[in-house]
Amino acid sequence: MLNGSVNGKIIVLLMMVLNLFLTACGDDIDYIGDTYLPTTHVDVYFSEDDVTEDYQKMGHATAEGGDAEELQKRLIEKARENGADGIIFEGIDRVKTGETTTVDATGTEHTQSTKVLSVKAIFIKYKKNL
Numbered sequence: 001m002l003n004g005s006v007n008g009k010i011i012v013l014l015m016m017v018l019n020l021f022l023t024a025c026g027d028d029i030d031y032i033g034d035t036y037l038p039t040t041h042v043d044v045y046f047s048e049d050d051v052t053e054d055y056q057k058m059g060h061a062t063a064e065g066g067d068a069e070e071l072q073k074r075l076i077e078k079a080r081e082n083g084a085d086g087i088i089f090e091g092i093d094r095v096k097t098g099e100t101t102t103v104d105a106t107g108t109e110h111t112q113s114t115k116v117l118s119v120k121a122i123f124i125k126y127k128k129n130l
Contacts (some may be wrong), residue, residue: 019114020127029078033059036083042076043086051086051124058084058123064116068092071119093118 036058061078063071070122072089079087093104094115 023041028065029063029074030062030083031059031061031078031123033057033061034125036125037083039080039083042079042084044076045086045088048088048122051088053085054127055086055124056127056130058082058125060106061087061121061123063121064095066116068117068119071117075119075121079121079123082123083125085126085129086124088122088124090120090122092120 043051059082061075063078065071065074075089076087087092095118096113096115098114099111101109102115103109
């Protein structure tokens with residue numbers, strides 16, 4: 001049977017692994033702007049020209065992570081939580097977050113960039129709902 005010290009170390013190790021997993025899999029969403037009561041539906045646009053309602057910009061959001069579809073879903077959810085009536089996706093980029101250099105058996109260095117997807121959006125509120 002394991003003693004308390006070993007059990008404690010195993011628990012700490014498992015917590016560290018879980019934290020690393022959650023951090024690596026999570027997508028970061030940053031939002032700056034106004035907040036209203038949550039909405040139940042958010043209209044999705046890919047150009048400001050597509051919006052037919054009179055609106056005002058509530059704020060801007062950026063999401064970073066590994067999967068474009070998941071980032072889109074999370075941004076729509078964030079817009080809903082902040083009371084947006086619509087979201088206008090502005091674009092998607094790959095952002096360099098770092099690089100790794102390795103040396104092969106012949107002594108040749110190989111550098112590989114680490115990148116994540118970055119999606120930018122505008123949250124909007126229809127003027128009729130202000």
